[in-house]
Amino acid sequence: MGRPADPLAMSPSRPGRTRTAPPVMPAEFPAQGRYRSYMLFGACCVFFLLSSLLVLRVVDALATGPDAWDELLRQFRHPLYLAYNVAALAGFVFTARRFLFQLFAKSQPPRIGPFPRPPLAVFPPVLGAAWLAATALLFCILWGAFP
Amino acid sequence: MSDLRKKTFVITRFDPDKDEVPKTQTYQIPVRPDWKVLDALNFIKDEVDGTLSHRWSCRMAVCGSCGMTVNGEPKLTCKTALSDYGDTVAVGPLSNFPVIRDLVVELEGFMEKFKAVKPWILRAKEKAPEEGVYRQSPEQLEAFKQFSMCINCMLCYAACPVVGNEPDYLGPAAIALGHRYNLDSRDEGDAERNQVFREEGGVYSCSYANECSEVCPKNVDPAAAINQAKFLAVVDWAKSFVSSPPRRK
Amino acid sequence: MRHFIARLEPVIWALFGGGFFVGCLLMPAFILTVFIAAPLGWLPADALSYERAHALATNPIGRLVLLALIVLPFWNGANHLRHFVIDLRGIRSDGIVAPACYGAALVVTGIAVLAVGKL
Numbered sequence: 001m002g003r004p005a006d007p008l009a010m011s012p013s014r015p016g017r018t019r020t021a022p023p024v025m026p027a028e029f030p031a032q033g034r035y036r037s038y039m040l041f042g043a044c045c046v047f048f049l050l051s052s053l054l055v056l057r058v059v060d061a062l063a064t065g066p067d068a069w070d071e072l073l074r075q076f077r078h079p080l081y082l083a084y085n086v087a088a089l090a091g092f093v094f095t096a097r098r099f100l101f102q103l104f105a106k107s108q109p110p111r112i113g114p115f116p117r118p119p120l121a122v123f124p125p126v127l128g129a130a131w132l133a134a135t136a137l138l139f140c141i142l143w144g145a146f147p
Numbered sequence: 148m149s150d151l152r153k154k155t156f157v158i159t160r161f162d163p164d165k166d167e168v169p170k171t172q173t174y175q176i177p178v179r180p181d182w183k184v185l186d187a188l189n190f191i192k193d194e195v196d197g198t199l200s201h202r203w204s205c206r207m208a209v210c211g212s213c214g215m216t217v218n219g220e221p222k223l224t225c226k227t228a229l230s231d232y233g234d235t236v237a238v239g240p241l242s243n244f245p246v247i248r249d250l251v252v253e254l255e256g257f258m259e260k261f262k263a264v265k266p267w268i269l270r271a272k273e274k275a276p277e278e279g280v281y282r283q284s285p286e287q288l289e290a291f292k293q294f295s296m297c298i299n300c301m302l303c304y305a306a307c308p309v310v311g312n313e314p315d316y317l318g319p320a321a322i323a324l325g326h327r328y329n330l331d332s333r334d335e336g337d338a339e340r341n342q343v344f345r346e347e348g349g350v351y352s353c354s355y356a357n358e359c360s361e362v363c364p365k366n367v368d369p370a371a372a373i374n375q376a377k378f379l380a381v382v383d384w385a386k387s388f389v390s391s392p393p394r395r396k
Numbered sequence: 397m398r399h400f401i402a403r404l405e406p407v408i409w410a411l412f413g414g415g416f417f418v419g420c421l422l423m424p425a426f427i428l429t430v431f432i433a434a435p436l437g438w439l440p441a442d443a444l445s446y447e448r449a450h451a452l453a454t455n456p457i458g459r460l461v462l463l464a465l466i467v468l469p470f471w472n473g474a475n476h477l478r479h480f481v482i483d484l485r486g487i488r489s490d491g492i493v494a495p496a497c498y499g500a501a502l503v504v505t506g507i508a509v510l511a512v513g514k515l
Contacts, residue, residue, distance in 0.1 A: 001159075001169075001239065002242055002311075005242070005243050005311035005312065005486075006311060006312055006313070006314050006486050006487060008314035009243050009244075009245075009310060009311050009312070009313075009314050010243055010244045010245060010252075010253070010256040010257065010304065010310065010314070011245055011253070011256050011314065012253065012255035012256045012258075012259060013259060016247065016253055016255060018163045018247060018248075019163040020163070020245035020246055020247055020253050021161045021163075021166075021168065021169050021245065021246035022245060022246075023242065023243050023244050023245050023246075023311065024242055024243075024311075025242060025243065025308065025311040025312075026216075026219075026221075026242045026243070026305065026306055026308065026311070026358075027216065027219035027220075027242065028219055028220075029308050029311070030308070030483060030484070033219075034357075034358065034361060035308070035356070035358070038308075038355075038356045038357070038358070039480075039483065041355070042354070042476060042479065042480035042483060043480065044476075045472070045473040045474075045476035045477045045480055046473070046477075047473075048415060048419055048469040048470065048472045048473030048476065049469075049470060049473035049474065049477065051419075051423060051427065051431075051469060052465065052466045052467070052468075052469040052470040052473065052504070053466075053470070053504070054431065055426070055462060055465045055466045056466050056504070056507065056508060056511060058430060058462075059453065059462055059466070059508070059511045059512055059515065060511055062446070062449055062450050062453050062515060063511060063514045063515045065446075066446035066447075069446040069449065069450075070446070073434055073435045073444075074435070076431055076434070076435035077435040077436065081431070081435070082432065082435070082436075085427050085431040085432050086432070088423075088427055088431075089424055089427045089428065089432075092419055092420060092423045092424050092427070093424060095416070095419065095420060096419075096420035096421075096424075098355075099416045099420060100420055102357070103355055103357070103370075103374065106368060106370070106371035106374065106375075107371065107374035107375060107377070107378065108375065108378070109330075109375040109378060109379055110289075110290040110291075110330060110375075111290065112382075116286075130421065131420065131421055134421040134422060134425070135421070135422075135424055135425045136425075137425075138422055138425035138426065138429075139425040139428060139429060141452070142425065142426070142429035142430060142434075142439075142443065142444060142452075143429060143433075143439060143440065143443055144439065144440050144442065144443030144444075144448070308483055309482070309483075312482050312483065312486045312487055313482065313487050314487070345402070345403075345405060345406060346402055347398055347399055347402040348402075349402070349405070351402075351405035351406075351408070351409050354476075354479040354480075354482075354483065377409055380406060381406040381409060381410055384406040385406075
């Protein structure tokens, strides 16, 4: 049996004629079966929060000057930062897999104004290509491929 | 029946007149190889314990009455083969619902959410009968047909973690049906429904678990409906700043 | 408070969706280069020297990308964290958690706009 749900979950606005047993959450929630992947997806919010703050640090260091920039890169060499960023990379890839390839296509309405939605099968390869292209482009720019 | 295999059923029981909390009761019965879980429950009620209460009707997965939790997952018991399980099968009422008795849950809460999305054609002016029928092309029908296949079995509500945590949440079936009407070319009520979708407990409470679509026995894909509705509700909200929505009188 | 936040949900959801896109499409490359390769010295010399990095960042497109990389993923994370806490603790803490999450997102948005403007 699952853990207790909210006592008012699915309750009518007026009680019925007999006493009811309180609702319980699904048995496998939160850490078993498919819920595990769902909770991991939710936990990846930490990477979205922290990595955006790291980008803010990058902007701040660039605005301050070359010494601040060098110091920031030196700090990012710390094993904890590197370990976090490797984990964050995995987290973003996991999120991308769920969002781009499992949720996005079917979330598009059949029509937006005059434009019909393309067939669902078109979405994964197009989104995959866009993902690879965006990653490759930004990577090349930052790597120094374009002066 | 004596040469048939026996299976053990651990069934959740609750009698509000006698029990403080639900408890389980175990039955061991002979089962036929082709039986569904519902056949076993009906055998228990008919031959072993007449006090067992459970809902069922069509026996062919179109009425949505027999939804229960089988070994931890929400299932239509008329459609769930006993051969998919081992020697012990646990059957309980649907999760996330108050329990009236044994395997019977309170559905009135769902009916209120259902009515809130106005699941009927809304038009400013009905066509007079002499003007003829509303015509729809195959493409217009395809736009919403999938979401009209819901049999209100409530398995999606039982699987959704948000339903269990947010009492206000409209839930997958109600939102999918509201979206079905928003997509119907005969309907003019999307502004009204999108208002309901944007309220507390509306579509934005959905957190992408996708469990509703995983358990749906009719491939309605309510997660698709909810997420399409999120997008369309934003468009509707943005449009409301530019022009007022058509008002139905 | 939940009712007030509910009225802003369309905007929050749009930012949440934008955060998914920016996070998924741009963050992996940014993490690989700026947060891993550059500190470890794996990039070609001067690829992310201060001069080049500053030039990229002060380019109008660069400013927009950096702003997007801060603001949108943070809004995504804030909204997702709120729902994650609801999954774990039910709705009882939402009266505090929701304003805290979105309040933090507003603050970070303000700081990001100022920081990118200062470049």
